Each structure stands twice: as structure tokens, then as C-alpha cells.
Amino acid sequence: MEEKKLIERAQSGDKKALADLVKNYEQTIYNFAFKICRDKNYAEQIMQDTFYSMVKSLHQFDHNSKLSTWLYRIVANHCLMMARKLKNHPFVSLDDDENLFEEKYAADWSSIPYKDTENEELKIILDKAIQNLSPDYRLVFLLRDVEGLSTEETAQVTELTIPAVKSRLHRARAFLRKEINEAFS
């Protein structure tokens, strides 16, 4: 069934339509939450909180944005709330971006097993690198580069201006690239 009809039915109390909407988006939401918090238990908690919020406020959804954009906004808020609650990891400051482009190490990027999606060594490095990035930067990088939202949609979800999205994105890209470069040097 077309998504708009599914939403309308769910808004009028059709439980089957609501269940279908949840099923259509649970993979995206869980995966996104995991990518922000890098922990499966927290990702499940965030997924539950996100869909609980969705069910509670679906009647307010007015089709002015895509449902996916609306859900990204909800999940992004829950991710940030979780990060604030945990506060267990010191983040690297990206205020001075000059250091991001200093090359002390030179990895052989052709040897990085980036095509092997199940490579455990690479997964550990990717987890560690992104955990050093503050959640605000993580959000922008993941929404824009990984989930493929446009700069405008990313700004809408994060409630940032377009220049702020661009600034966080370029620092996040440079930072993550630098961390991987050092890990493989």
C-alpha cells in the first residue's frame, strides 16, 4: 500500500497499518541508532523510544515532510538524549580544524580491507574513530554521508543552518579519515 494511505489509516486507528509502518522503518531506525551509539543494547532502547514517540505523535504528522525525515528527527533527538545521559566518553574537540589536515602518518590505503564488510579489525577501528567524534558531528556525518540525506534535509533534521551542517560535515569527514589513517599506519 502507498505510504500516504498507510499513514492515514494508522492515524485513524488502524493497528495493522501502524504495525506495517513500524516494520517498514525499524531496520533503518535500529541501524541508524547503532551507528550513532555503537552499542546494540542502546540501539534497541533508542529504537523503542523512537517508535513510542512516533505512535504517540503520529496524529500530528501533516505530510509536509517525508515520514523518513520526520522519523530521523525523532531518532536523532533520542540519540542525543542517550549520549547526554551516558556522558562516558571524552570527545575530541574539532574547534581548530588546522590539525585535521596535518599528516604525521601515511597509511597505505590500498591495503585497508574496506570491501570486506565483515572484517572485525576494521569494524573495531571504525567504532573507535566515530566514538571520538562528538554526537553532534556524528549525526551530521551519518545523516548526510551514510544515510544519503541532502544538505537541506540534514539541516531540517538537526535544526542547524546549512552553513553549520557543511562546517560540521567537512570536519567530521576529515577527522574520521585522519583516525583511520593513523590506525592503519
Next chain:
Amino acid sequence: MKNEKVTCKEVMKHVCESLGENLNDDRCIEIKKHLDLCPNCREYFKSVEITIDCYRKYNVQVPEEAHDRLMKMLGLEE
């Protein structure tokens, strides 16, 4: 802008700022020229692309039990 005014550092910054955007201003054209001539900056460009690709490909599946717990919590179990 003259070619010698574009430094490798500027190119690296520019790559991180504009990757994925189709820009055709004078500065971009100058940067593209630099990339054609500088293997280090080309390598840098490629490494930023690989970084993004790594995070795109690293995905997790919702465990079946997590799905069941979610539907139960929402009162939507079948």
C-alpha cells in the same frame, strides 16, 4: 586564481568540504586541476571516499527478539 596559489592543505580542506557537491566555480576548477597534477592530493581524495564508504557498508540487522520486544511494547504483536 593562479595554480601556485592552491596548496595541498587547501585542496584537502576543499575535498572534505565539497565532496558530493557538484561545484563548478573557479576555485573548484583550480582544485580539480591541482588534483590532476598532485598524486598525494589524489590519494587524499580517494581516502576520504573510502572513509565514507566504510561507514556506509557497516550495517547491523535488527535481532528477531528485539523486533518482538518492540512490537509487544507498542501493543502491535500479531
